[in-house]
Amino acid sequence: MTLLRFDPFRDLERLTEQALTGARGPRAMPMEAFRRDDRFLVALDLPGVDPGDVDVTVERNVVTVRARRAPLRQDGDQLLVDERPQGEFSRQFFLGDNLDTTRLSAEVDRGVLVLGIPVAEASKPRKVEISTSSETAEDEPRIAERASREEPANV
Numbered sequence: 001m002t003l004l005r006f007d008p009f010r011d012l013e014r015l016t017e018q019a020l021t022g023a024r025g026p027r028a029m030p031m032e033a034f035r036r037d038d039r040f041l042v043a044l045d046l047p048g049v050d051p052g053d054v055d056v057t058v059e060r061n062v063v064t065v066r067a068r069r070a071p072l073r074q075d076g077d078q079l080l081v082d083e084r085p086q087g088e089f090s091r092q093f094f095l096g097d098n099l100d101t102t103r104l105s106a107e108v109d110r111g112v113l114v115l116g117i118p119v120a121e122a123s124k125p126r127k128v129e130i131s132t133s134s135e136t137a138e139d140e141p142r143i144a145e146r147a148s149r150e151e152p153a154n155v
Contacts, residue, residue, distance in 0.1 A: 029044045046113050055067070056106045062092060063093055098120055
């Protein structure tokens with residue numbers, strides 16, 4: 001079962017952006033992903049972001065999270081220090097084919113966006129019944145006939 005597929009180009013894009021802009025701060029949307037029973041949960045930190053400024057979209061197996069954080073200062077305020085990331089942020093990740101993207105859920109609690117992605121029914125383990133055939137005297141002629149039609153194995 002896979003939740004995330006590796007995307008080397010996203011990591012390369014992030015490194016290039018850091019090199020060109022000199023941005024060395026923390027990621028704007030740190031993520032934690034884990035499986036609990038038949039669901040995968042993805043938690044993204046979005047402190048100070050209004051839930052109305054968060055957008056989650058799913059296209060095929062790609063989830064995109066976009067968020068916007070505005071500064072708290074107002075016109076006329078004298079800025080002394082500004083270390084909080086602001087502006088538009090986005091994070092994309094790829095889901096495995098074993099997940100049901102049509103039933104993805106999203107919830108914000110205390111600045112953490114939690115996405116719940118259930119495992120698709122077709123991907124869940126299921127028990128396969130094993131049947132037994134009781135060979136009686138009536139079955140012996142059919143078994144002998146079937147064996148005579150089979151070609152002998154070359155040894």
